[in-house]
Amino acid sequence: MRMNGGQALIKSLELEGTEIIFGYPGGAILPVYDPIIDSGIRHILARHEQGAGHMAEGYAHATGRPGVFMVTSGPAATNAVTPLADAYLDSVPMVCITGQVGLAAIGTDAFQEVDTTGITRSITKHNILVTRAEDIPRALKEAFYIATTGRPGPVLVDIPKNIVDATNPDAYFEFEYPDSVDLPGYKPDVPVDEAAVAAAITLMLAAERPVLYVGGGVLKSRGADILRTLAEIVQMPVVTTLMARGAFPDSHELNLGMPGMHGNYTAISALQKADLLVAMGSRFDDRVTGKVGAFAPDAKIIHVDIDPAEHGKVRRPDVPIVGDCRVVMENMVIQLNAVGGADAFGDRSAWRQQLSGWQEKFPLTYEPSAPGELLKPQFVMEKLRDGCPSDTIVASGVGREGESPSQYWKFDHPYTWINSGGLGTMGFSIPAAIGAKAAFPDRMVWAVDGDGCFQMTAQELVTASVNKIPVKIALLNNAYLGMVRQWQEMFYENRYSEVYLSHDMPDYVKWAESMGCAAFRVEDSDEVEAVIAKANAINDRPVVVEFRCHSEEKVFPMVAAGASNDDVIVDPSQAALLQSERLHQAGSQKETLR
Amino acid sequence: MTRPGDLAHHTLAVLVENRAGVLARVADLFARRGYNIVSLAVAPTSDERFSRITIVVDVESSPLEQIVKQLFKLINVVEIVELAPSESVERELIIATVSAPKSIRSQVVELVNIFEGKILAVSSEQMTVSLDGSPRKIDDFEALMVDYGIVEVQRSGRIALPKIGQIAPRLSAVEA
Ligand SMILES: Cc1ncc(C[n+]2csc(CCOP(=O)(O)OP(=O)(O)O)c2C)c(N)n1
Ligand SMILES: [Mg+2]
Numbered sequence: 001m002r003m004n005g006g007q008a009l010i011k012s013l014e015l016e017g018t019e020i021i022f023g024y025p026g027g028a029i030l031p032v033y034d035p036i037i038d039s040g041i042r043h044i045l046a047r048h049e050q051g052a053g054h055m056a057e058g059y060a061h062a063t064g065r066p067g068v069f070m071v072t073s074g075p076a077a078t079n080a081v082t083p084l085a086d087a088y089l090d091s092v093p094m095v096c097i098t099g100q101v102g103l104a105a106i107g108t109d110a111f112q113e114v115d116t117t118g119i120t121r122s123i124t125k126h127n128i129l130v131t132r133a134e135d136i137p138r139a140l141k142e143a144f145y146i147a148t149t150g151r152p153g154p155v156l157v158d159i160p161k162n163i164v165d166a167t168n169p170d171a172y173f174e175f176e177y178p179d180s181v182d183l184p185g186y187k188p189d190v191p192v193d194e195a196a197v198a199a200a201i202t203l204m205l206a207a208e209r210p211v212l213y214v215g216g217g218v219l220k221s222r223g224a225d226i227l228r229t230l231a232e233i234v235q236m237p238v239v240t241t242l243m244a245r246g247a248f249p250d251s252h253e254l255n256l257g258m259p260g261m262h263g264n265y266t267a268i269s270a271l272q273k274a275d276l277l278v279a280m281g282s283r284f285d286d287r288v289t290g291k292v293g294a295f296a297p298d299a300k301i302i303h304v305d306i307d308p309a310e311h312g313k314v315r316r317p318d319v320p321i322v323g324d325c326r327v328v329m330e331n332m333v334i335q336l337n338a339v340g341g342a343d344a345f346g347d348r349s350a351w352r353q354q355l356s357g358w359q360e361k362f363p364l365t366y367e368p369s370a371p372g373e374l375l376k377p378q379f380v381m382e383k384l385r386d387g388c389p390s391d392t393i394v395a396s397g398v399g400r401e402g403e404s405p406s407q408y409w410k411f412d413h414p415y416t417w418i419n420s421g422g423l424g425t426m427g428f429s430i431p432a433a434i435g436a437k438a439a440f441p442d443r444m445v446w447a448v449d450g451d452g453c454f455q456m457t458a459q460e461l462v463t464a465s466v467n468k469i470p471v472k473i474a475l476l477n478n479a480y481l482g483m484v485r486q487w488q489e490m491f492y493e494n495r496y497s498e499v500y501l502s503h504d505m506p507d508y509v510k511w512a513e514s515m516g517c518a519a520f521r522v523e524d525s526d527e528v529e530a531v532i533a534k535a536n537a538i539n540d541r542p543v544v545v546e547f548r549c550h551s552e553e554k555v556f557p558m559v560a561a562g563a564s565n566d567d568v569i570v571d572p573s574q575a576a577l578l579q580s581e582r583l584h585q586a587g588s589q590k591e592t593l594r
Numbered sequence: 595m596t597r598p599g600d601l602a603h604h605t606l607a608v609l610v611e612n613r614a615g616v617l618a619r620v621a622d623l624f625a626r627r628g629y630n631i632v633s634l635a636v637a638p639t640s641d642e643r644f645s646r647i648t649i650v651v652d653v654e655s656s657p658l659e660q661i662v663k664q665l666f667k668l669i670n671v672v673e674i675v676e677l678a679p680s681e682s683v684e685r686e687l688i689i690a691t692v693s694a695p696k697s698i699r700s701q702v703v704e705l706v707n708i709f710e711g712k713i714l715a716v717s718s719e720q721m722t723v724s725l726d727g728s729p730r731k732i733d734d735f736e737a738l739m740v741d742y743g744i745v746e747v748q749r750s751g752r753i754a755l756p757k758i759g760q761i762a763p764r765l766s767a768v769e770a
Contacts, residue, residue: 117615118615118618121615121618121619121622122622122623122626125669126669129614129615131614146669183669184611184643184672185610185611185666185668185669185670185671185672185673186669190768307667308663308666308767308768309660309663309664309666309667309767311663312659312660313660322767322768
């Protein structure tokens with residue numbers, strides 16, 4: 001069929017199965033917005049391009065399908081930079097279409113011209129500047145293929161205005177959608193190296209203190225089910241990183257929870273004391289390893305990752321396995337069953353006892369608020385968790401309160417946790433929650449946000465109201481950039497520099513109501529449960545619940561940046577106990593040396 | 595002083611798809627990950643779909659394995675071959691304009707002849723000369739020319755081929 005470039009672009013998106021475009025129009029992309037009117041694809045008009053990008057990410061996190069977002073040139077493309085970087089660091093499949101000035105104007109510093117492919121080169125998996133209308137279908141085919149295969153990531157397609165312009169005769173061509181790509185340098189499918197898997201199994205059989213260190217790659221490969229089978233056969237304790245919450249049920253007895261800078265004591269220490277780490281789709285991020293030289297000093301490493309560049313980037317594995325986590329785990333299970341399955345493993349009860357001992361001594365804990373005192377975020381999270389269905393999707397912001405759901409929620413289903421782990425983008429959670437809710441209108445979706453984060457992207461609640469996407473926002477208002485305040489308290493001698501925001505300015509309830517949301521304010525612990533129930537009963541509009549939180553509350557445990565995981569700081573109430581535990585461990589080490 | 599020809603180095607011949615911006619992608623990758631490029635030469639190949647980028651990287655700054663793996667992540671990188679110096683013929687070209695007034699012109703000409711270089715242009719005060727050869731030979735020549743006063747100099751960066759009968763190893767992102 002003969003059509004112009006703009007029509008071809010929308011047609012290509014349709015053929016790729018795109019349900020929703022999150023976007024924002026403008027001069028250079030105008031010709032592509034016209035055919036949207038005639039398309040079955042839903043377009044959701046964000047209120048800022050960054051919002052559109054995070055919505056596409058939220059959609060992709062929740063569904064596993066590529067998020068699509070479309071913006072115009074220049075300032076819109078630069079507004080898209082943050083979500084692209086966010087998606088790049090968290091390996092989120094995404095296709096971003098940007099308008100560009102006409103080819104003849106490129107390089108002339110034309111109005112709203114920026115070098116979009118240049119700016120985004122290092123924060124996209126790939127990007128493409130299309131120069132002829134007839135190349136649009138191929139570019140889109142490649143973009144979706146690259147974004148969704150191998151290690152997923154964002155791909156940007158930059159479209160000069162003249163090649164989509166309906167008034168330009170050269171923008172017309174006979175549309176044909178390619179059914180395959182021709183990319184001689186891109187071969188994402190690697191066969192599983194069965195010998196490497198066998199070597200890995202030998203290490204698993206020999207290990208006395210193994211830990212499965214699970215990262216976001218397991219979710220990207222849709223590998224949660226086989227992960228459980230594997231963990232149960234090997235009877236191997238599991239830690240799930242910030243990117244992998246939900247990949248393994250928190251209620252499972254083998255789950256130790258989250259390691260890392262704000263992980264729990266047992267998960268952090270299990271990695272430190274392990275003699276074998278099976279790193280599954282995890283990347284030895286500095287927030288997990290702490291000081292790299294001191295990380296898991298006695299552990300041999302099996303590292304499964306689809307991206308070979310992750311092997312040896314931070315820690316050299318003893319057995320590197322390149323491949324999709326799900327496929328590799330399937331092969332592991334076959335080979336494990338062939339050597340006797342669970343029966344092949346010796347007694348590891350000493351290790352399990354050590355771990356459960358730590359779990360008893362050092363659970364997550366906090367001091368409840370005294371009567372009349374403002375709320376504790378941990379308390380709010382416990383109540384919220386208990387008041388929501390278990391398949392609720394939670395998107396979180398960044399900061400002290402952003403950490404609270406990753407610690408206090410119980411994730412029992414994959415794809416219920418959405419966060420900005422790699423870039424740590426304040427303002428991520430509201431638009432990400434909107435993207436997830438747009439994908440799953442029947443599921444409950446909560447965003448948990450700090451007051452600082454909320455002020456960065458709150459305008460997207462207008463998008464949510466107008467488009468009937470009733471997300472719920474738990475706004476943890478502690479009047480501060482709390483996480484930064486915590487660092488200033490702990491590492492800058494209480495010298496608080498530019499971290500105060502105020503509990504009352506703005507008036508969040510009025511602001512939320514003006515954006516079409518139902519809004520509540522809670523200050524008293526006794527009211528928390530009832531307000532959550534009220535919020536959960538509202539389904540026709542977004543809801544914002546402002547929880548007035550204590551300004552001085554800190555997140556523990558904490559591994560200070562650059563410190564060793566061995567020096568994890570626990571809640572003050574556990575500090576003395578930890579001190580004696582450390583002395584005891586040092587003593588028994590000396591004995592074994594002798 | 596270490597001279598370019600002395601540096602412990604790896605030479606990678608990187609076959610890339612001829613698509614817009616591919617050189618910038620490769621150069622960006624080195625810049626962003628802190629790898630040092632000693633020299634870089636780009637040329638078309640006999641197949642018009644591809645170009646070859648010959649990159650000399652300094653071993654100190656950069657773990658070769660990571661460089662190769664990161665290069666392979668670029669969608670347009672098709673093949674990477676390592677040309678080990680001992681198993682390759684390496685060539686580089688230098689063009690230099692040196693100060694050569696009448697009084698010393700014959701000395702400069704003599705040196706150029708000894709090195710089997712060429713004289714490209716002569717004026718009353720200066721002379722532009724060229725030489726191709728192994729990077730070490732180019733270093734030696736350049737050092738001698740410094741004594742006469744180099745006005746401007748340009749080196750091409752090295753290109754290389756495996757010695758006849760040798761097959762340079764094709765690298766892979768996945769360890770064998
Ligand atoms: C876009 C962006 N700017 C700055 C930061 C640095 N930062 C990390 S946490 C934080 C404070 C967040 O404050 P708030 O949203 O109120 O959460 P709280 O820590 O108080 O719970 C800041 C400024 C960031 N992560 N992202
Ligand atoms: Mg705050």
